[in-house]
Amino acid sequence: MKSKTIFACTNCGATSARWAGKCPMCGEWNTFVEEKQVSISTGKVAGRSSNERAKIQKLSEVEGDHTIRIKTGIVELDRVLGGGITPGSLVLVGGDPGIGKSTLMLQMCAGLAKNPPLYISGEESLHQIKLRAARLHNIPDNLMLLPETNIEAIIDSIKATDCNVIIVDSIQTVFSENIESTPGSIVQVRECAALLMQTAKQNNKAIFIIGHVTKEGAIAGPKVLEHMVDTVLQFEGEKLYAYRILRALKNRFGSTNEIGIFEMAEEGLREVLNPSELFLSERRHKESGTAIVAAMEGSRPLLIEVQALATPTGYSVPQRMATGFDYKRLQMIVAVLEKRLGVQLRQHDVFVNVAGGISLNDPAVDIGVAAALVSSLRDTPVDSHTVLIGEIGLTGEVRSVPAIEQRIMEAQKLGFKNVVIPQGNFKKVPRSVTIGVKSVERISLAFAELFA
Ligand code: TYD
Ligand code: MG
Numbered sequence: 001m002k003s004k005t006i007f008a009c010t011n012c013g014a015t016s017a018r019w020a021g022k023c024p025m026c027g028e029w030n031t032f033v034e035e036k037q038v039s040i041s042t043g044k045v046a047g048r049s050s051n052e053r054a055k056i057q058k059l060s061e062v063e064g065d066h067t068i069r070i071k072t073g074i075v076e077l078d079r080v081l082g083g084g085i086t087p088g089s090l091v092l093v094g095g096d097p098g099i100g101k102s103t104l105m106l107q108m109c110a111g112l113a114k115n116p117p118l119y120i121s122g123e124e125s126l127h128q129i130k131l132r133a134a135r136l137h138n139i140p141d142n143l144m145l146l147p148e149t150n151i152e153a154i155i156d157s158i159k160a161t162d163c164n165v166i167i168v169d170s171i172q173t174v175f176s177e178n179i180e181s182t183p184g185s186i187v188q189v190r191e192c193a194a195l196l197m198q199t200a201k202q203n204n205k206a207i208f209i210i211g212h213v214t215k216e217g218a219i220a221g222p223k224v225l226e227h228m229v230d231t232v233l234q235f236e237g238e239k240l241y242a243y244r245i246l247r248a249l250k251n252r253f254g255s256t257n258e259i260g261i262f263e264m265a266e267e268g269l270r271e272v273l274n275p276s277e278l279f280l281s282e283r284r285h286k287e288s289g290t291a292i293v294a295a296m297e298g299s300r301p302l303l304i305e306v307q308a309l310a311t312p313t314g315y316s317v318p319q320r321m322a323t324g325f326d327y328k329r330l331q332m333i334v335a336v337l338e339k340r341l342g343v344q345l346r347q348h349d350v351f352v353n354v355a356g357g358i359s360l361n362d363p364a365v366d367i368g369v370a371a372a373l374v375s376s377l378r379d380t381p382v383d384s385h386t387v388l389i390g391e392i393g394l395t396g397e398v399r400s401v402p403a404i405e406q407r408i409m410e411a412q413k414l415g416f417k418n419v420v421i422p423q424g425n426f427k428k429v430p431r432s433v434t435i436g437v438k439s440v441e442r443i444s445l446a447f448a449e450l451f452a
Contacts, residue, residue, distance in 0.1 A: 007032045008186040013224035015187075035181045070165065070206070073111025076261060076271045077104070079298075080233060080246050082254015085165060088204040089253065090197045092171075092225050094211045095235035100244055101210045103268055104235060105167045106132060106139060108208075113140035117165035118158070122149035122173030122183075123210075136268040149183065151176045151192045155199050158207070168196065170210040171225070186224055193225050226250060237264075241357055243272060258298035276303035276414055279356050285384040289376030292387045292416070293368030294407035295360045301403065301410035303387060305355040306365060308372035310348045318346065324354030325369060326361065333370050333392055340396030341444055343374060363391040364401035367420065370443060371450060380451050385417035388446075389425075396443050400424030408433055420446055 008015045009032055014025035022029050069084030078084045081091070095101050102123065109117050121129055126145050133139040144163055148154050151174045158166050168174065174192045175183040182188065193209065200207040211225065213234075226232050230252040237244035246260035261272040272278050280292070283305050290307050306325070313319065322330040330352050337343040352369055354360050367390035375382050382388075389407050390398040401407075404425040409432075411419050418436040421429070426439040440446040 006035055006187070008035050010186060010224075013186055013190055033186070035185050035187050071111065072108045074108060074260075074271060075273065076246065077108060080248050080251075080254075080258045080260045081231065082248075082251050082258075085206045086230070086253045087164060087206055088200055089206050089230040090193075090200045090228075091206065091208045091231040091233060092193075092211055092229045093208055093233045093235060094213050097212050099235050099237055100262075100264055100269055101212075101235050102169055103132070103136070103264075104246070104262070105169065105208060105210060107136055107268055109140060109143050109167075110136070110138040112165055113138075113142070115162070115164055116140050116142045116144055117167060118144040118146060118161050118163040119167045119169065120146045120148055120154055120157070121169045122147070123169050135266075149173050149175060151195055152178075155195055158199050158205060159203060163205070165206045165208070167208045168210065170212060172212055190224055190228070193228055197228060237357075243278065243356070244269065245358075255298060258300075276301070276410060279304045279358065280414065282355070283384070286381050288379045288381045289372055291368040291372040291375065291382045292384070293360070293365040294387050294389050294411060294419075295362040295365050296403050296407070297362075301406045302358075303410055303414055303416075304358060304360070306360075306368050306372050307353045307355065308369065308376045309351040309353075310345060310373055310377040313347055313349045315349070319349040319351075321350070322352045324357065324359045325352050325365070329363070329366070330369065332394070333366060333373070336392055336394060336396055336443070337370055337373065341374075341447065343377065345373075345377070348377065362401075363399075364389050364407070366390065366392040367398060367443065367446065371447065374447060374451065378451060382450055383418070386450075387411040387416050387419045389419060390422040390440070390443075390446075392443055398422045398440050398443055398446060404428050405430050408435075408437065411435065420450070 006015050006017060007019045009023040009026060011023060011028040011031045012026035014023055019032050023031050068087055071084045072078055093101050126147055129145060146157055154174060171189055171193060172184040175188050176191050179188055179191055196207050196209060232250040234247045234249050235244055242263050244262045244264060248256045248258055250256060261275045262269040263272055280303060289309055290305050292303055293306055295302050295304060320330055334345050334350060338345055368388040370392060371382050371388055389401060391401055393399050400422040404421060405428060408419050412433060412435045416435060418438060420438050420440060423439045423441040429437050
């Protein structure tokens with residue numbers, strides 16, 4: 001074996017013989033770190049004999065039912081996975097340290113008691129895992145545990161076990177004997193993940209790998225792995241808030257629009273099946289500068305409060321700030337309000353904030369953002385029993401939005417009395433709606449009524 005020094009980008013995993021200040025692949029600066037790499041003598045990796053080689057097959061002859069899903073029993077997780085766990089898939093669960101990845105994976109085991117998973121831990125001792133399991137509910141007694149960090153040993157165990165779901169916690173702690181660099185280095189992380197991918201496919205077992213997201217430094221972040229794995233789940237949340245959001249950044253077996261919402265409690269993660277209730281729980285009535293919008297997060301409607309503040313500026317160029325909302329979209333809305341409604345914001349700093357640290361990308365919340373802004377400027381509250389739905393066009397028109405029925409039904413379910421919707425959506429309002437529906441063609445008309 002011959003060892004040589006290479007440089008690898010911590011952002012995208014590109015390797016190069018020479019150090020570079022800027023990665024030629026992803027364009028990031030200062031991401032190159034030095035690593036030792038051992039070129040494995042030929043034959044070890046490529047040494048498959050001819051009867052092991054893959055055959056060309058007809059599509060119709062391909063075996064296996066690709067619609068099979070193993071339900072974890074955690075509704076929020078199953079939805080994000082695309083209906084459950086797909087056998088033979090490699091799933092990366094990424095997130096900041098301490099966000100709850102190990103807890104989520106351990107809780108997933110509760111729903112899989114019939115054929116218990118194998119939990120391979122390089123992070124925590126078995127004793128620590130047992131303590132954690134005691135805190136959580138329903139962790140099966142027959143859950144299989146293995147404290148191991150050597151990837152070759154891990155793969156042997158995976159092949160030998162009957163378990164069809166395997167969790168590797170974490171990818172940064174495992175290493176291959178054939179590579180000289182330290183565990184967590186890019187070369188190690190990539191090689192180990194590649195071996196796990198192969199093992200998952202060849203043995204038709206689902207493997208979850210936990211990866212810590214690291215901003216910088218020598219430890220390879222899950223970014224390096226994203227293109228290799230089938231599914232990338234990201235577990236995120238603000239440290240100050242108890243709830244956590246599970247997002248599919250990539251999914252070969254389902255939609256990437258879905259999110260799962262959890263709350264971290266004393267006894268582990270709790271599913272938040274009705275997030276609207278959670279996000280509206282701190283809402284105050286009769287206050288200016290707020291509006292309730294109905295955004296779609298994947299297939300699910302989410303009612304949430306947007307807040308805006310317009311205050312006289314002390315700068316020559318007024319500030320525009322958006323948290324949880326697209327900054328460019330805010331600029332557009334401000335421009336439309338100025339031009340089409342004669343609202344004067346040139347002398348005002350404008351802040352927009354989506355309650356609870358959620359990010360909204362759905363244009364259907366435009367009208368709510370605009371209403372919150374005008375409400376703040378005029379110090380007149382928007383009726384707190386009304387939900388606002390509609391995209392704003394450049395001429396000041398209110399454009400129709402998809403999934404109007406689901407949005408209205410969510411508002412009705414949560415006890416709102418009225419919804420404002422785009423004219424273009426009016427025909428699609430179902431008969432079963434019992435709350436007031438006001439359809440508007442232009443934002444000026446909507447606001448004339450809201451701020452009458
Ligand atoms: P953990 O799953 O260890 O995070 P990760 O694997 O992503 O690093 O979760 C750690 C945090 O979660 C820790 O700060 C304590 C908290 N926690 C609870 O609040 N309740 C619980 O029941 C558990 C198990 C953890
Ligand atoms: Mg952990």
